[in-house]
Amino acid sequence: MVATMATSFSAVQAATPPDTLVQAWQMDDIISLDPAEVFEFTASELLGNTYERLIAYDYKDVSKLYGEVAESWTVSPDGKTFTFKVRQGKKFASGNPLTAEDAVYSLQRAVILDKSPAFILGQFGFTKDNVKDKIKQTGPYEFTMELDKAYAPTFVLYCMTSSVASVVDKKLVMQNEKDGDMGYNWLKTKYAGSGPFSIRDWKANEVVVLERNPHYDKKAPLARVIYRHIKETATQRLMLEKGDVDIARNLNPEEIEALSKNPDIKVDSGPKGGLWYLGLNQKNPNLAKPEVREALKYLVDYSAIADTIMKHKGTVHQAFLPKGFLGANTDNPYKLDVAKAKELLAKAGLKDGFSVTMDTRSTADVTGTAQAIQATFAQAGVKLEIIPGDGKQTLTKYRERRHDIYIGRWGADYQDPNTNADTFAANDDNSDNAKAKPLSWRNAWDPGPLTAQTRAAVLEKDAEKRAAMYQDLQKSVLKDGPFIIYLQEIEVAAQRKNVDGFIIGPSFDTNSVAQAKKN
Amino acid sequence: MASSIANGSGGRDALRFYLTKIVQFVLVLATTLLGLVAVTFLIGRVVPIDPVIAIVGDRAPAHVYERARQELGLDLPLIQQFWIYLKKAVTGDFGNSVLTTNPVMVDIANAFPATFELATLGTLIGTLIGIPLGVLAAVKRGSLLDQFVRFIGLAGYSIPIFWLGLMGLLLFYAKLGWVAGPGRIDVTYSYLYTPVTGIVLVDTAMQGQWDAFWDAVSHIVLPACLLGYFSLAYISRMTRSFMLNELAQEYVIAARVKGLSEMRVIWKHALRNAAVPLVTVIALSYANLLEGSVLTETVFAWPGLGQYITNSLQNADMNAVLGGTLAIGTVFVLLNLVSDLLYRLLDPRTR
Numbered sequence: 001m002v003a004t005m006a007t008s009f010s011a012v013q014a015a016t017p018p019d020t021l022v023q024a025w026q027m028d029d030i031i032s033l034d035p036a037e038v039f040e041f042t043a044s045e046l047l048g049n050t051y052e053r054l055i056a057y058d059y060k061d062v063s064k065l066y067g068e069v070a071e072s073w074t075v076s077p078d079g080k081t082f083t084f085k086v087r088q089g090k091k092f093a094s095g096n097p098l099t100a101e102d103a104v105y106s107l108q109r110a111v112i113l114d115k116s117p118a119f120i121l122g123q124f125g126f127t128k129d130n131v132k133d134k135i136k137q138t139g140p141y142e143f144t145m146e147l148d149k150a151y152a153p154t155f156v157l158y159c160m161t162s163s164v165a166s167v168v169d170k171k172l173v174m175q176n177e178k179d180g181d182m183g184y185n186w187l188k189t190k191y192a193g194s195g196p197f198s199i200r201d202w203k204a205n206e207v208v209v210l211e212r213n214p215h216y217d218k219k220a221p222l223a224r225v226i227y228r229h230i231k232e233t234a235t236q237r238l239m240l241e242k243g244d245v246d247i248a249r250n251l252n253p254e255e256i257e258a259l260s261k262n263p264d265i266k267v268d269s270g271p272k273g274g275l276w277y278l279g280l281n282q283k284n285p286n287l288a289k290p291e292v293r294e295a296l297k298y299l300v301d302y303s304a305i306a307d308t309i310m311k312h313k314g315t316v317h318q319a320f321l322p323k324g325f326l327g328a329n330t331d332n333p334y335k336l337d338v339a340k341a342k343e344l345l346a347k348a349g350l351k352d353g354f355s356v357t358m359d360t361r362s363t364a365d366v367t368g369t370a371q372a373i374q375a376t377f378a379q380a381g382v383k384l385e386i387i388p389g390d391g392k393q394t395l396t397k398y399r400e401r402r403h404d405i406y407i408g409r410w411g412a413d414y415q416d417p418n419t420n421a422d423t424f425a426a427n428d429d430n431s432d433n434a435k436a437k438p439l440s441w442r443n444a445w446d447p448g449p450l451t452a453q454t455r456a457a458v459l460e461k462d463a464e465k466r467a468a469m470y471q472d473l474q475k476s477v478l479k480d481g482p483f484i485i486y487l488q489e490i491e492v493a494a495q496r497k498n499v500d501g502f503i504i505g506p507s508f509d510t511n512s513v514a515q516a517k518k519n
Numbered sequence: 520m521a522s523s524i525a526n527g528s529g530g531r532d533a534l535r536f537y538l539t540k541i542v543q544f545v546l547v548l549a550t551t552l553l554g555l556v557a558v559t560f561l562i563g564r565v566v567p568i569d570p571v572i573a574i575v576g577d578r579a580p581a582h583v584y585e586r587a588r589q590e591l592g593l594d595l596p597l598i599q600q601f602w603i604y605l606k607k608a609v610t611g612d613f614g615n616s617v618l619t620t621n622p623v624m625v626d627i628a629n630a631f632p633a634t635f636e637l638a639t640l641g642t643l644i645g646t647l648i649g650i651p652l653g654v655l656a657a658v659k660r661g662s663l664l665d666q667f668v669r670f671i672g673l674a675g676y677s678i679p680i681f682w683l684g685l686m687g688l689l690l691f692y693a694k695l696g697w698v699a700g701p702g703r704i705d706v707t708y709s710y711l712y713t714p715v716t717g718i719v720l721v722d723t724a725m726q727g728q729w730d731a732f733w734d735a736v737s738h739i740v741l742p743a744c745l746l747g748y749f750s751l752a753y754i755s756r757m758t759r760s761f762m763l764n765e766l767a768q769e770y771v772i773a774a775r776v777k778g779l780s781e782m783r784v785i786w787k788h789a790l791r792n793a794a795v796p797l798v799t800v801i802a803l804s805y806a807n808l809l810e811g812s813v814l815t816e817t818v819f820a821w822p823g824l825g826q827y828i829t830n831s832l833q834n835a836d837m838n839a840v841l842g843g844t845l846a847i848g849t850v851f852v853l854l855n856l857v858s859d860l861l862y863r864l865l866d867p868r869t870r
Contacts, residue, residue, distance in 0.1 A: 031619075032620065039576050119580040203629075230701060235700075239701060242696075390833055392568045393568050413578055
């Protein structure tokens with residue numbers, strides 16, 4: 001019966017149109033498309049392809065910064081005032097010219113709206129009340145930015161590469177302003193940028209459609225890019241093999257393994273700024289002993305996890321700065337060494353081991369990793385009880401410091417090393433009602449002098465000296481910190497053979513379709 | 520529900536019957552919904568998930584987090600939060616979903632037609648094939664056909680729909696290419712028509728976009744057959760047992776003795792009586808599908824109610840969960856009413 005019904009469907013398509021790239025992607029975390037608010041992985045990537053920022057970096061060598069909207073910049077002798085020159089002749093997708101007025105408005109707007117990513121700009125002393133005096137237009141294509149301290153120029157510039165520093169079309173946004181909301185309620189679901197593509201449509205949990213921006217300097221080869229929300233990974237694989245999508249973004253290791261044998265498919269990957277780690281709560285008296293912390297670092301089989309459960313998803317990495325960041329330490333000193341761990345446990349007075357729980361998100365990869373760790377812990381008598389839970393549930397408990405061990409993932413907020421140093425190596429106030437709650441706070445760890453060193457590192461002007469300071473910080477945290485970092489995330493995309501030029505960049509917002517094409 | 524009316528003039532009694540029905544319906548609806556809201560609200564507030572994380576993300580700074588928490592009213596006592604929600608709900612304001620940023624009812628108005636379309640087709644397939652199969656199995660009890668129907672019923676209960684859906688996709692979509700893949704309609708067609716009812720098949724047909732219509736048919740046929748199979752398994756099994764029960768009744772023997780044809784005995788007399796409990800069975804299975812079959816919707820990337828509510832629940836997006844629960848509650852009560860009315864039509868004793 002199905003056969004006779006099916007033969008009448010002539011509309012079944014074999015492939016996607018040649019000028020359109022279709023991606024299958026889990027994108028149910030999009031809550032906004034406004035650059036002043038976007039902080040989630042998927043939406044960041046969309047903004048990376050549709051907006052331009054003040055500054056950008058080379059995807060192949062993150063240390064190479066260049067101006068995107070900015071043509072050039074100078075720093076005043078006291079190190080506190082940056083003067084930016086805006087490139088002339090740029091246009092928004094709307095056709096409006098892009099000037100310094102738009103750049104200034106965009107930065108002020110992000111600070112005034114004060115959504116999640118606003119702190120990236122707030123680090124330089126900008127507040128709702130002072131930002132209009134601190135960031136000022138000084139000419140049609142020139143503006144200045146006055147900081148509260150003489151921060152390291154690299155720190156300032158890297159922050160200007162993040163999506164919160166995207167330039168929005170002031171005229172268009174103001175046309176849609178309502179009750180002084182700076183167009184927030186409109187831009188949440190709409191678009192006002194100048195990037196290679198414009199956002200034509202977003203249907204939550206269904207589809208995002210990008211269309212080529214005709215005014216962009218370097219015209220995109222593709223007319224359209226469509227992201228389809230396909231939650232089930234097996235479904236993504238089927239659609240890719242069938243040719244109904246050109247790229248599948250969320251495949252699991254077995255699926256990638258199987259697809260890599262398919263002659264029509266190629267698999268591409270790149271390291272990301274995300275880290276997988278265990279957080280050891282220092283409120284637990286056993287975990288608070290330095291010997292125990294170190295012993296546990298010897299009780300994880302790093303390479304086995306990277307080669308099996310997390311194959312295609314991560315590579316062994318142990319320091320808090322991922323490879324690709326200024327000053328990243330890639331030594332990875334720890335490996336599974338049960339004898340050494342037993343010795344350390346004995347020194348801590350726990351010769352026979354101890355029992356401890358781990359809050360574990362019940363997805364296949366996290367649970368698998370947790371079980372592998374459970375097995376190696378057991379070899380030294382540490383009985384690990386895995387408490388499974390939904391992602392948001394384990395996270396809630398972690399944020400309230402009610403866990404023993406938490407297993408999870410941390411993503412860098414922006415491309416500067418301070419982002420991770422600030423959360424792994426600094427903790428200004430370890431009390432329960434602290435204002436700032438970095439990862440060190442979540443694990444009730446007081447890093448002592450490391451906090452001051454972290455604060456000093458953002459002021460170091462010399463890039464080399466600054467990198468060395470982060471090297472030191474990483475060594476201290478590796479040795480004594482309550483974090484067992486085991487992997488750096490790798491992102492994998494399986495693509496049809498005819499897709500060319502899709503770039504998996506070093507951060508979430510640098511996966512680029514700007515120069516992608518189909519042969 | 521059976522308001523027995525012994526005698527009297529038919530017209531006025533019918534009127535009174537329908538009036539009571541309406542009042543009853545409104546009362547049942549109101550109490551059901553109130554109960555649902557209260558329970559769901561309470562569950563939502565005691566689940567160990569922090570809803571603020573869904574709004575601002577894990578990496579938000581403390582003051583942004585605090586502000587979002589206050590905006591949600593989470594710092595107020597539970598009872599006060601509930602009262603605020605109720606007051607707004609009565610005026611039709613069910614709040615916004617934090618995940619999609621839309622008002623909850625807009626989201627549901629988007630998601631429900633997708634589920635409705637799929638569930639209706641599934642139930643139609645299940646009913647149109649399931650009843651005849653069940654009747655035949657009962658009549659030819661112990662035959663090969665009967666074994667077959669019982670096997671289908673058993674398989675329908677024991678095979679996970681998730682697995683069957685993936686296998687269906689693998690075979691009919693990936694290998695044979697008979698049907699289109701996951702989703703409701705191909706992206707190339709999705710801008711050819713304007714959504715009016717939200718039911719793609721109806722919208723495309725009304726606007727004469729036949730290419731788009733056939734594309735939508737090709738997308739829905741596999742998940743609809745899958746859901747159809749599951750309701751068929753249930754409906755045929757129940758039909759079989761109701762029919763066996765009826766066929767053993769004396770009136771069937773009497774009808775046969777009267778010399779009526781076997782066809783007439785089975786389809787006119789026995790099935791007519793079995794139809795009364797069957798209505799409930801079909802309504803229940805329909806209601807289950809309308810609730811949104813989460814797994815089918817996930818495998819087929821079908822943007823329906825089941826996926827919406829599950830995803831919202833996982834993010835503690837309680838406005839969305841409450842709105843969804845209310846919508847489903849309303850559907851259940853409505854279906855109950857419809858099956859009540861059908862009872863009255865089918866069974867003269869309830870008139």
